[in-house]
Amino acid sequence: MTTLNNCIGNFIGGEIIQPAADASLLENIEPATGQVYGHLIDSDNADLEAAVAAAEGALPHWRALEPDQRARHLERIADLIEENLDTLAEAESRDNGKPLALARRVDIPRAAANFRFFARAITQFASESHAMDGRAINYTLRAPLGIVGCISPWNLPLYLFTWKIAPALAAGNCVIAKPSEVTPTTAGMLADICRRAGLPAGVLNILHGRGNGIGSALVAHPKIKAISFTGGTATGARIAAAAAPSFKKLSLELGGKNPTLVFADCDWEKTLDGVLRAALTNQGQICLCGSRIYVEASIYAEFKAALLERVAKLRIGDPLTEVDQGALVSAAHMDKVLNAIAQAKEDGGQILCGGERLQIDGRCRDGYFVAPTLIEGLPIDCRTNQKEIFGPVATIQPFSDEKEALQLANGTGYGLATSLWSQNLSRCHRLAEQLDFGIVWINCWMQRDLRTPFGGMKNSGVGREGGWEALRFFTEAKNVCVDYT
Ligand SMILES: NC(=O)C1=CN([C@@H]2O[C@H](COP(=O)(O)OP(=O)(O)OC[C@H]3O[C@@H](n4cnc5c(N)ncnc54)[C@H](O)[C@@H]3O)[C@@H](O)[C@H]2O)C=CC1
Numbered sequence: 001m002t003t004l005n006n007c008i009g010n011f012i013g014g015e016i017i018q019p020a021a022d023a024s025l026l027e028n029i030e031p032a033t034g035q036v037y038g039h040l041i042d043s044d045n046a047d048l049e050a051a052v053a054a055a056e057g058a059l060p061h062w063r064a065l066e067p068d069q070r071a072r073h074l075e076r077i078a079d080l081i082e083e084n085l086d087t088l089a090e091a092e093s094r095d096n097g098k099p100l101a102l103a104r105r106v107d108i109p110r111a112a113a114n115f116r117f118f119a120r121a122i123t124q125f126a127s128e129s130h131a132m133d134g135r136a137i138n139y140t141l142r143a144p145l146g147i148v149g150c151i152s153p154w155n156l157p158l159y160l161f162t163w164k165i166a167p168a169l170a171a172g173n174c175v176i177a178k179p180s181e182v183t184p185t186t187a188g189m190l191a192d193i194c195r196r197a198g199l200p201a202g203v204l205n206i207l208h209g210r211g212n213g214i215g216s217a218l219v220a221h222p223k224i225k226a227i228s229f230t231g232g233t234a235t236g237a238r239i240a241a242a243a244a245p246s247f248k249k250l251s252l253e254l255g256g257k258n259p260t261l262v263f264a265d266c267d268w269e270k271t272l273d274g275v276l277r278a279a280l281t282n283q284g285q286i287c288l289c290g291s292r293i294y295v296e297a298s299i300y301a302e303f304k305a306a307l308l309e310r311v312a313k314l315r316i317g318d319p320l321t322e323v324d325q326g327a328l329v330s331a332a333h334m335d336k337v338l339n340a341i342a343q344a345k346e347d348g349g350q351i352l353c354g355g356e357r358l359q360i361d362g363r364c365r366d367g368y369f370v371a372p373t374l375i376e377g378l379p380i381d382c383r384t385n386q387k388e389i390f391g392p393v394a395t396i397q398p399f400s401d402e403k404e405a406l407q408l409a410n411g412t413g414y415g416l417a418t419s420l421w422s423q424n425l426s427r428c429h430r431l432a433e434q435l436d437f438g439i440v441w442i443n444c445w446m447q448r449d450l451r452t453p454f455g456g457m458k459n460s461g462v463g464r465e466g467g468w469e470a471l472r473f474f475t476e477a478k479n480v481c482v483d484y485t
């Protein structure tokens with residue numbers, strides 16, 4: 001524990017609060033260098049009570065605003081995110097280890113898009129009515145829940161933080177949000193943006209700190225009506241257990257062990273690009289990454305060789321320079337990934353490429369880099385094919401026909417996303433129906449339309465985000481039945 005003046009403080013009641021001299025602080029480490037480059041407050045119960053009081057104070061005014069008035073606030077936040085693209089992207093890359101170009105092209109634009117999308121969506125959100133044959137009419141009222149909690153992970157920090165906050169605010173709730181303690185920086189910058197955008201005080205409060213500290217306190221707080229969480233499956237299970245006794249509404253977006261199915265009739269170049277991106281984007285640290293690659297036997301050898309050739313060309317190094325792959329997010333996470341590779345070897349897997357930590361010269365010599373790793377020869381029921389690794393590691397294996405491809409794809413406890421690559425559209429539709437995943441991509445991967453339901457089956461989560469699903473989650477439905485006989 002350290003005390004320092006210069007550190008990321010909470011955002012409560014419209015103010016960014018510098019930690020008191022005796023506050024507990026956590027270190028913020030730059031993954032590409034392994035060096036501490038800042039600190040953040042490890043919030044306590046007093047901070048949570050202050051945030052709840054601020055949110056309670058702001059709620060009556062915020063929920064009473066017309067949707068287009070709330071929308072204007074969100075649009076201003078989106079504008080400011082766009083105006084600060086470069087600064088935010090650099091901060092995200094430094095905090096997380098991801099390539100700067102990826103943060104510029106994907107993370108930060110998506111954070112702005114989240115606010116803009118839900119600003120527009122709320123002005124079009126309508127409720128249903130059900131007529132009863134000349135006797136009565138039912139209509140549904142949808143009211144904000146009140147104060148809600150949003151808890152997000154470190155892999156897509158601002159992208160996922162805002163993916164939760166934007167619909168919650170648009171629907172008229174006040175929010176207490178907790179970003180990952182591993183990547184707090186852009187959430188700290190968002191606080192400043194919200195202040196500058198004139199978001200009324202207390203509408204959004206941001207608390208920093210440990211998951212099993214302020215995170216669990218947020219989940220347990222009786223005045224928090226719902227929790228929207230993205231992160232690991234084990235953490236999701238703990239949150240579900242803690243929230244159950246008070247019947248809080250829960251949205252859980254959890255892990256994945258996503259299969260990529262490649263058929264012999266695929267578009268060769270497009271598929272190679274897609275499979276590579278699916279496996280390794282963001283160092284494989286996206287819940288949607290395709291970490292199990294299945295290739296039809298007749299093209300297996302040729303496809304594997306072509307994929308290995310592409311992996312060998314990837315530029316890996318300082319994320320602030322022009323690279324394809326940067327550092328993993330933390331030393332602990334790098335160790336987890338390296339242990340998983342060691343297990344794969346123990347289980348008889350052959351390492352086709354990578355398989356080790358990478359040493360980068362210069363300022364990144366102590367950074368958390370792992371070489372992109374492809375592993376062959378492992379059965380579906382081994383640890384490597386069953387457990388989420390969340391790193392630049394994928395297994396590759398042949399399949400003989402559609403039936404076997406389907407069995408392999410559905411053969412884990414997860415059900416988040418899958419991609420299949422084939423020019424036979426009848427086959428694609430047939431398989432899409434039988435694949436047990438919340439998201440099926442055909443001849444693409446991570447092509448996102450924010451209107452679509454987003455989320456997983458089985459151990460990949462509960463509920464859906466995106467579009468109307470998110471606005472329904474953040475509102476309480478009330479049916480009103482009027483008899484007019
Ligand atoms: N599905 C996904 O998108 C993600 C999956 N993961 C997986 O989870 C594994 C563990 O990674 P972690 O960083 O530990 O993720 P995590 O799931 O523990 O952390 C996500 C967020 O939850 C918070 N949190 C942790 N424990 C909590 C609790 N008891 N109550 C309330 N909030 C809590 C954290 O502070 C963070 O803000 C990774 O190795 C990876 O396999 C990690 C990040 C994202």
Ligand SMILES: O=C(O)/C=C/C=C(\O)C(=O)O
Pocket residue numbers: 153155156160163230231253285286287288448454
């Ligand atoms: O909403 C998206 O486009 C992506 C979401 C990704 C995650 O939830 C994740 O990687 O955890």
